Amino acid sequence: MLKNRLKIFTILGFNIYIDLSWLILAVLIVWSLSAGYFPEKIKNLHGYAYIIMGIFGAFGLFFSIVFHELSHSVFARSYGVKMNGITLFLFGGVAEMENEPEKPMAEFVMGIMGPVSSVVLAGIFALISRIFYAELPAPVYIVLQYLSWINLLLAAFNMIPAFPLDGGRVLRSIIWAFNKNVFSATRISSKFGETFGWFLMIGGGLLFMGTSNPGYIWYFVIGFFLRNAAISSYENVVLKKLLSGVKVSEFLKRDVETVDSSVTVNDFVENHVYKHLHRIFPVIVNGKLTGCADSDVLGNIAREKWKGLTVKDIQHKCIPENTIAPEAPALEAFSRMSAGGFNSLMVTQNDILLGMVRMADIAKYIALKARIEKI
Ligand SMILES: [Zn+2]
Structure with missing residues (x-):
């Protein structure tokens, strides 16, 4: 934001x-x-x-x-x-x-x-x-x-004890000190935050309807913001705790299907896309990642041209959001994938493709850890 x-x-x-x-x-x-x-x-x-x-x-x-x-x-x-x-x-x-x-x-x-x-x-x-x-x-x-x-x-x-407002943090620390459980302390104080957000939204809405004073819309907006902030900061706290100290390298999958830039587009579709059923393939030249081949662009290229074109002609630069270093925090990979709507990122070091990190693996890890640690 x-x-x-x-x-x-x-x-x-x-x-x-x-x-x-x-x-x-x-x-x-x-x-x-x-x-x-x-x-x-x-x-x-x-x-x-x-x-x-x-x-x-x-x-x-x-x-x-x-x-x-x-x-x-x-x-x-x-x-x-x-x-x-x-x-x-x-x-x-x-x-x-x-x-x-x-x-x-x-x-x-x-x-x-x-x-x-x-x-x-x-x-x-x-x-x-x-x-x-x-x-x-x-x-x-x-x-x-x-x-x-x-x-x-x-x-x-x-x-006001509505997490993530300061009072909510103070409330969380007090509950946390008593019950020794940061997750339930966060859950309770962010419930207060969510409730207070609703209170401001409904109160502001009613006052605006009753008085037609546009100033009350502001209460509604702040309430909406607080409610969202309370929900997302609870999720963030849980994620940060579950993934704290965990690096991308721990989720690294080395078996990645790549494609060579000299392969014809026809070959790319038949032997890569339809065979391995991925949409995007990393393009490798002499072991280095030079770009990505996205099968989505093929819809715009006439089929009879496929034999004359190579992957090099259709590949595009993999934008930095698609790649991540192995020593980066897993939380960063997770937030980047959820923000960008990707289900995997390429793990690279000095342009060498080491493998992939997949959203599904991190999600599985989070779910298992949450169950074992009773969150
Ligand atoms: Zn403050």
Whole structure:
């Protein structure tokens, strides 16, 4: 989902990215602050003044979200959890973890430090606005008050025990500490997340129908996002745990049917496609993978031309998504296959085809392990 992201800077060793969807949020914030919130708090300013206040408010919120996610990341790193940077997107920010915390205590501290940092920030903004109340121009005071309030709201919303919100992570860590089972702890807390998502969707939908206020659609959208995030993060946690430490090489099947680039297309169809019943074949020249021959393209080539053409003429480059290194995590192979709709990937090293990794094998492994470990 967060593919269209742009790196904007690095802080404390963490990359900060902006997803293009954040721009929509930034415009929405500036608009709602300058057209609604600020004119209510302070009257009779010039229109531009409200827009400038809105821009500062949005920047302050941007800073607050980065600060919140940085706190998660710094504490996560101190517990040995690898972080892939912070991304700001349509629904705020997310600190992406490469692996899950090993212990409930780590999860608890990582989860709670985001909201704690937001409360601290709310206090700082409130304190500045109080101390310099007499010296500050009224619009600056109002923006500071807004930032204090929005940080409190950020902390409160995130502490709702709906996984994957921070409160849901805290809840999960507490259940995990008691029952010593990370899977059931995740299942319970993500059920809370799913339920809360439904609650926001239904509540937002009903309020919109009752009042015709388009602002309530936002609740519906956030609820929908949360419900999906709760379901997919549960699945992710289970997958990450089941496949943790497992490499692609463990699923490597070396008996791969390949085709030589000099073979005629006619031969390719008769002796490869119809014989081995695969759609795509890796094309090998002198032991090296040079491309893929896809039988799907044959529909576009007249049959009488098949004898005059060789595989070299119809082969295409195997896009990088089709290949994976043997030392890559099996989880990466799994996610890439499910994202791209492939049922296998070619395992290569320095352009040499070692074999294939198949979705069915990884799926079988997951199912067996889940049954044995009672997940
Ligand atoms: Zn958080």
